[in-house]
Amino acid sequence: MIEIRNGGVASTIQDTGRSGHYHIGMPPSGAMDPYAHTVANALVGNKKEAATVEMTYQGITAVFNEDTVVAVTGADVSPTVDGDPVGMWEAVAVEAGDELDMGFATSGARAYLAVAGGIDVPEIMGSQSTYTLVGIGGHEGRTLESGDELPVGTPSDGLADLKDRALPHEMVPEYADEETVRIILGLTDYRLTDESREALCTEEWTVTPEADRVGYRLDGPDIEFVEREQPFGAGPDPSNVVDLGYPVGSIQVPQKPIVLMQDAVTGGGYATVGTVISPDRGVLAQRQTHDSVYFESVDVEEALDARDTAATYLEEATDAIRD
């Protein structure tokens, strides 16, 4: 059991997501940065599906009621155990009564805390992920608060075997340098003027303060649509189309672009002009408010290759941890 002393700014329990319910309007939720989430789990001997605590901009403070092994990955939140600094991206042994404290994220936006055995909250519709907009999953369907008690599952390996695990240094991401995310244009990029389609993929975008698990609103050049008489079923605004399903990671432009993230609405009537490819959604999720983002257009073939490459790299990372 873990007792939360400080819940941070926006901390939720997440796993690999709630798939299979998109058609009824249920977004996948799940860890915004799958790499950091999976590596955290691997460090403490968990399957990648185990639930972790995802923390945004500020880490939590928590006390453990039994000896265990934990790992903090993702954004650097300067973790300490009973006041002594401990490393990120490595397994850390904690004893019953120890207090794990984390600060504000200095590089990257989201950090993950994995505990040997995983956070053991009930599954809702096949996932332990928190979806705060409707209040389901995770711990009471909400962000963590002081006084919350989180149950922990049974560790898979002997705890003693875990404590020397670490991610090789060269596999630790440098979030500050990662500002390019790859997109596939579409579904309705034909609505953009040629100039705007060009601008989307060449100009600098800035993450606004409105950037969370639901969506990332970006600031940048004005995006313009081709003039047309709106078809039956589409709203009057030039950015409106006849309703369609929104891909996760899709970019809509009501005024300023919004990239739809893990907790976003699943369909509607805005033109989605591009979609951030799945291996790069974690990169975007680690951009802080006021950070720059550049979109690079790729085709489906390149996107599939990128996904394979990312999956292989993740496998290499988890293998390196276990060796």
Place this chain on the structure above:
Amino acid sequence: MSNETTINAPMPGIFYRQSDPDDPPFAEEGDTVEEGDVIGLVEVMKNYHEIQADSAGTVTAFLVENEGEITADQPIAELE
């Protein structure tokens, strides 16, 4: 005895000197603050978070305008 420190932004967002446009600022230059006193707010993800003084002292300067953009760890105010 000059012992200058800065109060830094805990997270990125928009900096506010007061809780409401009609309210007086949390702290003015020249004010004495205690550790934990609120000197401003940062708005991010549609929520407001307090920025507190990490130590007691006198605020000698604000380094960011009201409603200015701030990044994590950016110095917000000087404390003596």
